[in-house]
Amino acid sequence: MRDGNFRVRRKETSRVERLSDALFGLAIGGPATRGQGGRVRALRVLLASSAFAAACGKSSAPPPKRDSAVTPAATAVAAAGVSKCPATGQWAECSVLYRLERAGLAPRVDSTAAPAEKSLTGTPLIVKIGLTATLEVHVYADSTARAADVKKLDRTQFIAPGAQQTIKRERLLIENANLIALLTSINEHQRERVADALLAGPPQPSTP
Numbered sequence: 001m002r003d004g005n006f007r008v009r010r011k012e013t014s015r016v017e018r019l020s021d022a023l024f025g026l027a028i029g030g031p032a033t034r035g036q037g038g039r040v041r042a043l044r045v046l047l048a049s050s051a052f053a054a055a056c057g058k059s060s061a062p063p064p065k066r067d068s069a070v071t072p073a074a075t076a077v078a079a080a081g082v083s084k085c086p087a088t089g090q091w092a093e094c095s096v097l098y099r100l101e102r103a104g105l106a107p108r109v110d111s112t113a114a115p116a117e118k119s120l121t122g123t124p125l126i127v128k129i130g131l132t133a134t135l136e137v138h139v140y141a142d143s144t145a146r147a148a149d150v151k152k153l154d155r156t157q158f159i160a161p162g163a164q165q166t167i168k169r170e171r172l173l174i175e176n177a178n179l180i181a182l183l184t185s186i187n188e189h190q191r192e193r194v195a196d197a198l199l200a201g202p203p204q205p206s207t208p
Helices: 002-028 034-059 072-083 093-102 143-150 188-199
Strands: 123-129 133-139 171-176 179-184
Touching: 093 123, 093 133, 093 188, 133 188, 143 179, 171 188, 179 188
Parallel strands: none
Antiparallel strands: 123 133, 133 179, 171 179
16 A cells, blocks of 8 residues: 555656646746756645645545434334324324334334233233333223223232332333333333323324
């Protein structure tokens, strides 16, 4: 690489020398004479130094940095998922994820996990939030089916939205429309954000 750079710089220097002769000739009204050679050489040195400095500056400049926090592909996938989720006034997997995304919780579906509450009969969805929190969601055909199924739970093992955990670190129980959600998290602010997102209700159909 050093030899290649030297040859490139040598070519640039030759171009500068020819240009300096031409410019000096224009300045004095004709070609440079023997007595004027010293001034020509001085001009060559000055212009050559500028060329070398510019070349070195370009070769050592670092490549531009790219922000890799969010990729266009991930943004496109998220947008496509939201557009395909119908606003029916009932909870579905896509509308749950939509509400959590809108709340800035960055949910991640865990397709390999099994629900901890075996007694519930709704369609399960396991979502990871943050580093350690887990949201277990059960979606029902309607609010009547949800209300009947939630009776199977021992409410003493859970806390309602806005309540404080005890030393037992109870899970948060969220009920809304045709949804039951159980959040395992020791972060009070995180519990509040998840509860607010789901208690806002599913997206409603637009009125004509």
